[in-house]
Amino acid sequence: MNTKVWKVDKYVDNLENNPHVVDAAQLLRENEVVALPTETVYGLGGNAESDAAVEKIFSAKGRPSDNPLIIHIAEREQLQRFVAEIPAKAEQLMEAFWPGPLTIIFKKKAGVLSEKATAGLDSVGVRMPDHPVALALLKRCGLPIAAPSANSSGKPSPTRAEHVIEDLQGKIAGVLDGGATGVGVESTVIDCTDSVPVIFRPGGVTKEQLEAVIGEVRMDPALSEETAKPKAPGMKYTHYAPNAPLYLVAGSKAFLMKLVEEKQREGLKVGVLTTEENVSEYDADLVLACGKRAEPKTVAAALYDTLRAFNHEKVDIIFSEMFSYEGVGDAIMNRLQKAAGNKVIIE
Structure with a gap:
């Protein structure tokens, strides 16, 4: 496969109509996978409603299929399509931190998203990235996009387009090069399906910041239990590892x-x-x-x-x-x- 690389200036206006963004959005609608910049790391995007697209994500990364994927959206209204309910604390967090490096876990509606994207769980993690290129692509394609980090599974996540190309050249349809990312580590993942929200993965939004908005927040003990069934990305298997021990x-x-x-x-x-x-x-x-x-x-x-x-x-x-x-x-x-x-x- 020939992997296209499009360089996009994130500071220009009208990014939705940028020809590279238009090309990448069309590939996503055709159930191909495309790497995109976010404020955390580069993501490997595919149509979250398509088994075929999600399978291509897992195949390109060499990622275990029991590891759920985060769904990326550009508009909060999109949640109504595939989320069963939006708790009050989730509303508060979205108001405070979206767009931004926070993934919120909701109860999902059945029969909308690919079961492969959510690893068969009855919940789904969703975030709205704070990157102009990512938001333009998401708006242009009009789809909920499943997007784990755009690297070979287990290796350090990509913070530059060159990292993506190093790992996935010839394995994916394209890479939108929007420059270096800012936060550098993945989003915080917080479960809002219970009365006391639980952090499943620490990330760009800290526990202290979350508690300042919604009060008590717990850390999930499974963060340190390798045998636990993962409820969010990064909770199972060795991740982020360089080649040397x-x-x-x-x-x-x-x-x-x-x-x-x-x-x-x-x-x-x-x-x-x-x-x-x-x-x-x-x-x-x-x-x-x-x-x-x-x-x-x-x-x-x-x-x-x-x-x-x-x-x-x-x-x-x-x-x-x-x-x-x-x-x-x-x-x-x-x-x-x-x-x-x-x-x-x-x-």
Whole structure:
């Protein structure tokens, strides 16, 4: 398959009528799959009402079929078609955070969306992305679009069109290149089907921000239970992993450097994931700064790009510093723990 790549300037007016957006929307209506930029990561979009389109998403990614997909919409009115009810707290969250990096889980109407898109669950996760190219494409095609991250399953999510092409060239119909994403980690997923909403995946909207709007919010224990049936993307299987084994290090910089030296003596090429403040502390084969520790949002924005950079340098093993769980740090650590397969070395 020839994968088309369209470069689109997200700052221009009338994006819905941009010829590249028009072409991509037509492919979606023909049940092909197209990668699109969002404010979190690039998504791999397909018609959520079509089994054929959803199957193409799973096939291109090599993604397990028991992992539900998030549905993307451009207008809140679209919810009426496939959502059974909209709780008051969900209304409050949509008002506060849509468009934006928040996925809300609703009870779904039967017989509208592809059962493959929702992995047979009686619920569905929906979000409205805060990216002008994504919104223009969604409006132009007029469909609810299922869109997981546009990468090979298990690998770091794509924050640039080049990442998508690296993974999926020849496997999908096209890529809308809208430049680098902003948030850098996927949306927060919150279930609003019970009286007390539950976070199934930490992301671009923090628990503190959610509670400021709707009061009590719980974290789902299944976030740490690998055997649990996933109710949202990212809850099962190793995700976001670079090619080399990644270990999180809970300890001092001196302890991490000792681990580096031990592996170097074994003849291994060692990488270290740190932040701009600590780059000079490590004498490894490859030391990469992932944002600034003092500004956690910069760490989130650079995380997947940094993990992919280790692949290009072909290191044998990677040691990563750990981060505070406060605010967006919860999402950062969730992704790092998944990427490491929960391998932590404690001083």
